[in-house]
Amino acid sequence: MESTMNELGSNAASVLDIDPKTSVGGGVEDVYGEDFATEDQLITPWTVSVASGYSLLRDPRHNKGLAFTEKERDAHYLSGLLPPVVLSQQLQEKKLMNSIRQYQLPIQKYMAMMELEERNERLFYKLLIDNVEELLPVVYTPTVGEACQKYGSIFRRPQGLYISLKEKGRVLDVLKNWPERSIQVIVVTDGERILGLGDLGCQGMGIPVGKLSLYTALGGIRPSACLPITIDVGTNNEKLLNDEFYIGLKQRRATGQEYSELLHEFMSAVKQCYGEKVLIQFEDFANHNAFELLAKYRTSHLVFNDDIQGTASVVLSGVVSALKVLGGSLADHKFLFLGAGEAGTGIAELIALEMSKRTNTPLEECRKRIYLVDSKGLIVKSRFESLQHFKQPWAHDHEPVKTLLEAVNALKPTVLIGASGMGKTFTKEVVEAMSSFNERPLIMALSNPTSQAECTAEEAYSWSKGKAIFASGSPFDPVEYEGKVFVPGQGNNAYIFPGFGLGVVMSGAIRVHDDMLLAASEALAEQVTDAEYEKGLIYPPFSKIRKISAEIAAKVAAKAYELGLASRLPRPANLVKYAESCMYSPVYRNYR
Ligand SMILES: O=C([O-])CC(=O)C(=O)O
Ligand SMILES: [Mg+2]
Numbered sequence: 001m002e003s004t005m006n007e008l009g010s011n012a013a014s015v016l017d018i019d020p021k022t023s024v025g026g027g028v029e030d031v032y033g034e035d036f037a038t039e040d041q042l043i044t045p046w047t048v049s050v051a052s053g054y055s056l057l058r059d060p061r062h063n064k065g066l067a068f069t070e071k072e073r074d075a076h077y078l079s080g081l082l083p084p085v086v087l088s089q090q091l092q093e094k095k096l097m098n099s100i101r102q103y104q105l106p107i108q109k110y111m112a113m114m115e116l117e118e119r120n121e122r123l124f125y126k127l128l129i130d131n132v133e134e135l136l137p138v139v140y141t142p143t144v145g146e147a148c149q150k151y152g153s154i155f156r157r158p159q160g161l162y163i164s165l166k167e168k169g170r171v172l173d174v175l176k177n178w179p180e181r182s183i184q185v186i187v188v189t190d191g192e193r194i195l196g197l198g199d200l201g202c203q204g205m206g207i208p209v210g211k212l213s214l215y216t217a218l219g220g221i222r223p224s225a226c227l228p229i230t231i232d233v234g235t236n237n238e239k240l241l242n243d244e245f246y247i248g249l250k251q252r253r254a255t256g257q258e259y260s261e262l263l264h265e266f267m268s269a270v271k272q273c274y275g276e277k278v279l280i281q282f283e284d285f286a287n288h289n290a291f292e293l294l295a296k297y298r299t300s301h302l303v304f305n306d307d308i309q310g311t312a313s314v315v316l317s318g319v320v321s322a323l324k325v326l327g328g329s330l331a332d333h334k335f336l337f338l339g340a341g342e343a344g345t346g347i348a349e350l351i352a353l354e355m356s357k358r359t360n361t362p363l364e365e366c367r368k369r370i371y372l373v374d375s376k377g378l379i380v381k382s383r384f385e386s387l388q389h390f391k392q393p394w395a396h397d398h399e400p401v402k403t404l405l406e407a408v409n410a411l412k413p414t415v416l417i418g419a420s421g422m423g424k425t426f427t428k429e430v431v432e433a434m435s436s437f438n439e440r441p442l443i444m445a446l447s448n449p450t451s452q453a454e455c456t457a458e459e460a461y462s463w464s465k466g467k468a469i470f471a472s473g474s475p476f477d478p479v480e481y482e483g484k485v486f487v488p489g490q491g492n493n494a495y496i497f498p499g500f501g502l503g504v505v506m507s508g509a510i511r512v513h514d515d516m517l518l519a520a521s522e523a524l525a526e527q528v529t530d531a532e533y534e535k536g537l538i539y540p541p542f543s544k545i546r547k548i549s550a551e552i553a554a555k556v557a558a559k560a561y562e563l564g565l566a567s568r569l570p571r572p573a574n575l576v577k578y579a580e581s582c583m584y585s586p587v588y589r590n591y592r
Contacts, residue, residue: 044176053077060121061224064588067092072591089588093126100127100135106143111154113139117213118157121223125586128217132542136214140494141474142449144210145195151203152245159209160228162202164249168262172269183274184225184505185281187211187306188266190233192253192286196421196452199286201235202248207284211306211497218542219498219549220583221505231266233259259289267297277567279504281306281497287341291390302504304512308346310493310500311419313517314539315347315444316354317524318471318491319415321538322442325469326414330355331369336413338404338454339420340372340379340391343446347417348372348394354518367393371411377402378410408433415442418454422447426455431463439467444491446473457488471538489539496520499549503556506582508568516559523555524548546583553579 051059056076064072066087073079087095096116103109113135117124128135137143147154167174191204208228215221234251235241241250254262270278282293282305294305304310323330335351337344348370355366372379372394378401379387379394387395401407408416408430416434418426426445434441441464445454457476460468466481471489478487500520504512527540527548540548554575560566572578 042173046179054081057081060118062591063120064089065092065120065123067588069590076591089123089126092123093130096123096127097131100138106138107146107150107154109138110143110147114156114159118159122586122588124213125217125223125584128213129546129586132217132545136494136542137475139213140210141195141492142451144206145197145449145451148194148200148203148206149197151200151206152240152243152247155245155247160205160212160230162205162230162232163262163266164202164232165234165251165254165258165262166249168265171262171265172272175269175273178227180224180227181274182225183227183278185212185215185221185279185501186227186229186270186274187215187281187283188229188231189282189284190231190286190289191235191248191284192289193307193421194284195448196423197449198421199235199237199240199253201237201240201246202230202232203240203246204284205230211281211283214494215498215501216584217498218494218545219500219502219553220546220579220585221498221501222584225505229266231262233262263289263293267301271301276510277302277505277508279304279501281310281501283307285342287388287390290342298512302510302512304497304500304504305342305346306493306497307342309350309512309514309517310497311343311446312346312350313496313500313521314493314524315417315446315491316350316518317495317521318444318489318538319351319442320354320521321525321528321533322415322469324533325536325538326440326442329358331359331361331366333369333415334411334413335370335415335417336407336411337370337372337417337419338425339418339422339447340374340394341419341421343419344372344374344417345390345394347419350514350517350521353514354521357518364393368396370394371396371398371407371413373401373404373407378407405429405433412437414438416444418443418445418447420447420454421452423452423454426459428459428463431455431460431468435464435467441468443468444471446471446491448473448492450474450476457486460488461486469536469538487535487537489537490542491539494542495524495539495545495548496552498545499523499552500556502549502579502582503553504560506553506568506579507557507560507566507571509557509560509565510567511565513559513563513565515563516556516565519555519559520552523552527551550576550579550583 051062057063067089068078100109100112161178163174187208189204189207191201192199194200194204212226212228215226216223232248233254234249236253240246280303297303352363352366356363379391380398380400381395384395401410443460447453453472457470458479460470461479461481471491473492475490476488478485557575561571
């Protein structure tokens with residue numbers, strides 16, 4: 001672990017002439033205080049040793065399987081423990097892709113990938129990086145949703161930290177059980193709103209694990225610097241409570257003070273353990289906690305809510321790049337949302353903020369171009385008192401409207417965005433109405449996984465008679481409609497958070513500012529080429545994601561420096577180059 005740290009730090013430093021102590025890693029020394037602990041303080045007696053022989057083969061971080069060379073086999077007591085052949089990493093990759101493609105069910109591919117990660121980490125990332133478009137739907141949405149639902153049954157080895165109510169009062173000790181010290185990114189969930197699948201309790205762990213594997217593959221954060229965490233405060237999912245294979249606490253969710261005390265202890269312990277510069281990404285919390293946690297900790301911790309802020313940034317980017325096809329400026333458009341939770345209000349707010357900056361118009365005025373529909377109908381002034389606080393800014397002067405279809409007809413929006421977590425809600429009538437008054441309606445069905453998408457790509461194209469520009473949260477295959485092939489975009493926060501996190505980490509940012517999200521969004525939109533626009537795409541292909549992440553990271557870091565939030569000084573002159581030099585490579589290293 002330490003060696004990868006130094007390797008990266010000094011490599012980046014020599015390229016860019018930066019003191020390695022202040023470069024990648026945040027430079028938090030003696031994080032557990034072994035050296036300064038007084039005699040009455042408890043410490044963890046961690047040791048570091050060199051792996052060889054059988055234990056080297058069983059260590060996923062260092063195992064290379066059949067790719068160990070003759071020399072390495074001799075030097076590391078591996079002779080006889082492996083069959084004679086020596087394979088290249090390329091050949092191993094080919095073999096594994098062949099075998100993964102044989103599986104019929106996505107969940108089998110998921111399990112094969114997880115087993116690979118537990119066996120040979122670099123090979124896992126090599127596969128994921130080189131075959132990103134094929135494997136993203138396996139390790140991420142939609143398959144990760146199914147994996148979480150079945151997590152109890154498919155559970156083999158723990159892949160992150162579980163902090164449950166049982167650990168209240170000793171969360172810091174639990175963090176110290178994690179073997180890595182230089183943590184840079186934590187993704188944490190409490191499992192209450194996993195994708196659009198609802199409360200999956202402790203089994204939500206699949207999400208932080210999946211998100212962090214994307215941090216590494218797409219954003220180049222070292223695997224050892226990533227820590228997936230699930231906070232288990234119980235579940236209200238009856239099916240799981242009655243499931244003999246459920247892995248979490250069999251009790252209903254703790255709420256109120258009991259909940260916030262555990263979360264507070266966790267947030268304090270993280271800072272104490274890993275320092276000021278660890279990025280904590282909140283993921284798939286239910287609305288009520290998500291907004292509160294972000295508001296509470298954004299001024300004291302380096303926090304980012306992926307569902308509010310990451311989704312907002314990626315959708316804003318899609319809207320901005322769609323303007324090239326739609327015409328007009330952001331402020332010329334009218335937006336209607338189905339869903340007024342984290343994603344819906346988060347996106348709406350970031351669009352309004354960008355509009356406000358572009359037109360020099362007060363934010364409140366810009367919000368008036370944006371309408372939201374929730375389960376009770378259009379959000380309007382007369383509902384103000386009964387609205388949750390995060391919906392209140394969107395209560396406009398308008399008579400009450402009950403359904404989405406009525407709202408579409410009454411408001412005639414140019415952009416329709418689904419962030420409801422409810423599948424099949426963009427009906428034929430809704431899509432037909434959108435295309436009756438728009439030359440090119442922009443329709444985004446963002447809920448995940450595929451089963452929860454507001455409509456499918458095929459529905460959007462056929463019901464709009466090929467007029468719609470369509471993007472979805474989970475991937476859809478290209479669609480042929482009346483002899484023409486339409487390629488849907490994937491408006492998923494996976495475009496943003498890995499590069500965003502890299503930008504935050506490499507600049508040593510200590511807080512996340514909304515302008516950094518706008519910077520990420522602009523950086524992504526700039527990556528769409530003219531040829532891609534011509535195909536109707538509003539996002540670049542995922543096959544270019546490492547380059548895109550470096551560009552996003554550079555823009556995010558530049559903004560952090562500009563705002564005085566970056567602590568890694570001096571500022572590297574070329575931030576894109578610096579980002580690239582910091583990125584983890586999955587190619588095997590040679591052992592002496
Ligand atoms: O995980 C994804 O695919 C996107 C996301 O954050 C969510 O749907 O909650
Ligand atoms: Mg999420």
